[in-house]
Amino acid sequence: MEVVPLGSAAEIAAVAADVVEAVVRRKPAAVLGLATGSTPLPAYQELIRRHQAGIGPGYHDVTCFNLDEYVGLPPAPDGGVHAQSYRATIARELTDGLGIGPDQVNGPDPGPGALPTAGERYEALIEKAGGVDVQFLGIGSDGHLAFNEPGSSLASRTRIKTLTAQTRADNARFFGSPGEVPTHVLTQGLGTILEARHLLLIATGEGKAAAVAAAVEGPLSASCPGSVLQLHPHATVLLDPAAASRLDRLAYYREVYAAKPAWQGL
Numbered sequence: 001m002e003v004v005p006l007g008s009a010a011e012i013a014a015v016a017a018d019v020v021e022a023v024v025r026r027k028p029a030a031v032l033g034l035a036t037g038s039t040p041l042p043a044y045q046e047l048i049r050r051h052q053a054g055i056g057p058g059y060h061d062v063t064c065f066n067l068d069e070y071v072g073l074p075p076a077p078d079g080g081v082h083a084q085s086y087r088a089t090i091a092r093e094l095t096d097g098l099g100i101g102p103d104q105v106n107g108p109d110p111g112p113g114a115l116p117t118a119g120e121r122y123e124a125l126i127e128k129a130g131g132v133d134v135q136f137l138g139i140g141s142d143g144h145l146a147f148n149e150p151g152s153s154l155a156s157r158t159r160i161k162t163l164t165a166q167t168r169a170d171n172a173r174f175f176g177s178p179g180e181v182p183t184h185v186l187t188q189g190l191g192t193i194l195e196a197r198h199l200l201l202i203a204t205g206e207g208k209a210a211a212v213a214a215a216v217e218g219p220l221s222a223s224c225p226g227s228v229l230q231l232h233p234h235a236t237v238l239l240d241p242a243a244a245s246r247l248d249r250l251a252y253y254r255e256v257y258a259a260k261p262a263w264q265g266l
């Protein structure tokens, strides 16, 4: 795992955008794994800014896979998908701005009749696309990765999960009231996520410091799903000063990044 302590969310956004752009330039039909939530937004905005300024790559041939999706959201008043569904969120926050069409973006299918088979169908789609090249990840304040809450099997596959009270409280800011946050989600499993070729975890803010320390320096444990990154051969963790503040080896991570060979990249 490569832990990269950076100076600000803006610096993280630039580095994350560099990583994604490098993948798409090398492989125009790249498969991008997308996370929702607040953390990746500066990186998504930076990708859109560069694309619209004409200095980013073209995204016409990419395929995207969302990490997860709420189950049980009512339809929007116009009959479309709920504004807080992750399908709508990813379109609004990233893919529309990059000119990536809805047919290029996949998400787990939360339709009520579809739930029993949604996991295996989603896994089959990812496999058919050749697997994910670079996977954006955030981390929950309780250590969850995607919506694999503490206790999730480190080998888990895409399936339905129940959100913890902590996660529902954390996500209440996106809804009119805490009671509107769905109790269930479909999420890629930890075993699914581990199959992506490059994991790019971003964490910002003090509220993530304990979860980051447990994931990066704690024991590998289902009690901290984020710790599964320790098993991945190519995991990059981009942190702002607050999120990095509880790491014991922080000085060493800084030294490593400062001395990183230029040819190596992230």
Ligand code: F6R
Pocket (backbone or CB within 6 Å): 034, 035, 036, 037, 038, 039, 040, 067, 068, 137, 138, 139, 140, 141, 144, 145, 146, 147
């Ligand atoms: C979102 C996801 C979640 C979030 C996590 C952090 O697709 O899978 O694991 O990454 O809940 O959310 P934020 O970034 O809002 O703090």
